[in-house]
Amino acid sequence: MRVVFLADRTCALTVNGVYLGLVDGFERTCELNPDEGVFCELKANGCIALSFFFNQEFLLNPPPQVKLYYYAGGLAVFAGDFLLADSGLKVLWQLRFGGTLLTLCQQSKLQLNVENETGFHLVELPSSLAESEAYPIGDDFLIEGKAGFALVSHGGEISVLSEGTVTEREPVLKAEVPFRDSMGHTALCTWENGRLTECRIRTTMEPTEATFALALFESVLIGADYKPFLHETLLEKADALREFLGDFRSVALTDDPQKVGLVYARKERIFDVRYFRVQLTENKISNIVPET
Numbered sequence: 606m607r608v609v610f611l612a613d614r615t616c617a618l619t620v621n622g623v624y625l626g627l628v629d630g631f632e633r634t635c636e637l638n639p640d641e642g643v644f645c646e647l648k649a650n651g652c653i654a655l656s657f658f659f660n661q662e663f664l665l666n667p668p669p670q671v672k673l674y675y676y677a678g679g680l681a682v683f684a685g686d687f688l689l690a691d692s693g694l695k696v697l698w699q700l701r702f703g704g705t706l707l708t709l710c711q712q713s714k715l716q717l718n719v720e721n722e723t724g725f726h727l728v729e730l731p732s733s734l735a736e737s738e739a740y741p742i743g744d745d746f747l748i749e750g751k752a753g754f755a756l757v758s759h760g761g762e763i764s765v766l767s768e769g770t771v772t773e774r775e776p777v778l779k780a781e782v783p784f785r786d787s788m789g790h791t792a793l794c795t796w797e798n799g800r801l802t803e804c805r806i807r808t809t810m811e812p813t814e815a816t817f818a819l820a821l822f823e824s825v826l827i828g829a830d831y832k833p834f835l836h837e838t839l840l841e842k843a844d845a846l847r848e849f850l851g852d853f854r855s856v857a858l859t860d861d862p863q864k865v866g867l868v869y870a871r872k873e874r875i876f877d878v879r880y881f882r883v884q885l886t887e888n889k890i891s892n893i894v895p896e897t
Contacts, residue, residue, distance in 0.1 A: 606636065606637055606638065606639060606679065606680060607634065607636060607678055607679035607680070608634065608635055608636070608637045608659070608679060608680050608681075608682060609632040609633070609634050609679060609680070609681040609682065610628045610632065610633045610634075610635075610647070610681075610682050610684070611628060611629070611630060611631075611632055611633075611681060611682070611683045611684070612628045612629055612630075612647060612649070612683065612684040612685065613630075613683075613684070613685035613686075613687075614629065614649050614652075614685075614687065615627055615628070615629045615649065615650070616628045616629065616647040616648055616649045616655075616684065616687075617647070617648045617649075618633055618645070618646070618647055619645070619646045619648075620635065620637070620643055620644070620645050620646075620659075621643050621644055622644070628647060628684075632681070637659050639659055639660050639661050639663070639664055640660075640661070641660075642658045642659065642660035643658070643659045643660075644656065644657075644658055644659075645657055645658070645659050647684050649687050651689060651690055651691070652687035652688060652689055652690055653687065653688045653689070653690050653713070655668070655670050655671070655684055655687060657671070664680075665875075667682075667874050667875065669686070669874070670684055670685060670686045670687065671683065671684055671874065672685075672874045672875070672876065673874065673875045673876065674868065674876045674877075674878055675871075675875070675876070675877050675878065676857075676866065676877075676878035677878070677880065688713040688714060689711065689713050689714075691713075692712060692713050693712070694710055694711075694712045695710060695711045695712070696708060696709070696710045697709045697710060697711060697735060698739075700739050702739075702741045702746065703741070704721050704722060705719065705720065705721040705746070705759065706718075706719075706720045706721070707719060707720075707739055707746060708720070709730075709734075709735075709737065709739075709748070711735060714729055714732075715729070715730045715731065715732050715734060715735055716728065716729055716730065717730055717748060717757060719746075719757060719759075719760075719761040721759065723759065723760045723761070724760075724761075726760065726761025726762075727761070728757055728761050728762075728763060730748065730755055730766075731753065731766075733750055733752060733753050734748055734750045734753060734754075734755060735750075736750055736751065737749055737750040737754075740774055742756065742774055742775065742778055743798060744758070744759045744798075745757060745758050745759065745764065745798075745799055746758075746759075747771070747774060747778065749771050752768060752769075752770070753766075753767060753768045753769060754766075754767060754769065754771050754780065755767075756778065756796065756799055758799065764796075764799030764800075765778070765796055765799060765801075767780065767782050767794075768782060768783060769781055769782035769783060769791075769794075777795055777796065777797045777802075778795070778796040778797075779793070779794065779795050779796075780794055781793055781794075782794055784823070784827050786819075786820075786823040786827070786856075787810075787812065787816040787819050787820050787823060788808045788809075788810045788811070788812055788816075788820050788823065788824075789808055789809040789810040790806055790807070790808045790823070790824075790827055790829055791806070791807060791808075791809075792804050792805070792806050792827070793805045793806075793807065806827060806828065806829045808829070812834075814862065815862045816862070817834065817862070817883075817885075817888075817890070818862060818863050818864070818865050818883040818890065819856060819858065819862075819865055820834065821834040821835075821883070821890055822850070822853075822856045822865050822867060822881070823856050825846060825847055825850060826853065826854075826855070826856060831843070831846070834889065834890050835889060835890055835891075836885075836886045836887065836889035836890060836891035837889075838886070838891050839889075839890065839891055839892070839893075846893075849893075850867060850881075851867075851869065852869065852870075853867035853868055853869050853879075854868050854869065854870055854876070855867075855868040856868070857878055859880070861882075863882055863883050863884075863885070864880055864881070864882045864883075864896070865880070865881055865883075866878040866879065866880050866881075867879050867880075867881060879895065879896075880895070880896040881893055881894065881895050881896065882894050882896055
């Protein structure tokens with residue numbers, strides 16, 4: 606089986622004790638047989654090694670730190686959420702707002718301790734919020750980092766967790782959230798009492814010939830206006846396009862600018878990539894054909 610390894614940080618990859626190179630956002634490919642149950646290990650600097658046996662059980666139930674993407678001709682193994690090797694408790698900051706004491710600490714994972722009359726609550730947060738500040742917003746608490754934020758309730762529940770930049774904290778929470786797509790789409794969002802009340806999508810870029818098909822599917826995914834990409838022969842079917850494509854979660858590039866992979870969830874941490882090819886007429890998309 607052709608297996609592609611990727612990770613959310615730079616890792617050293619070994620298979621059955623043999624070093625195969627560094628893995629990060631760029632793929633490292635090898636041939637593995639799940640019937641042989643080979644031992645794989647990914648080791649990131651300062652983190653506990655992520656190890657597993659590549660066997661049939663792994664293909665059906667990967668560990669919590671691994672996501673599997675099945676695509677035509679192979680399998681992509683994406684590793685993330687590495688645990689820090691230093692398991693000692695480190696308090697990053699502690700703040701009191703009224704009757705609530707907030708303590709952000711690091712112990713393998715990043716945790717926010719919320720302590721008040723409702724009890725003692727442990728809230729797990731992404732490592733990107735290790736460098737953050739806290740602000741009271743109504744009955745909630747905003748944990749704001751440089752590139753993301755979380756809104757945590759008085760009872761220790763996360764109501765909002767997102768990448769992006771907070772633009773306003775009072776009287777309501779507002780933020781600009783990036784989609785990281787080919788057209789630079791962002792969402793201008795407003796939350797009141799932890800509930801999304803407004804979301805406007807804007808873009809700062811125009812698609813190129815190489816990203817035209819990609820931009821169409823990304824626009825469908827995020828709810829942006831995709832009709833400008835369609836030829837007049839497809840416009841009458843535009844409203845049915847989302848149903849035709851199904852519940853896909855993300856869009857994957859291919860080597861062919863007119864062929865795009867859509868990622869569908871099979872079960873928790875396991876995904877299937879299905880391919881669609883577009884046909885162009887007068888520089889507009891006139892047909893979308895699923896490939897088998």
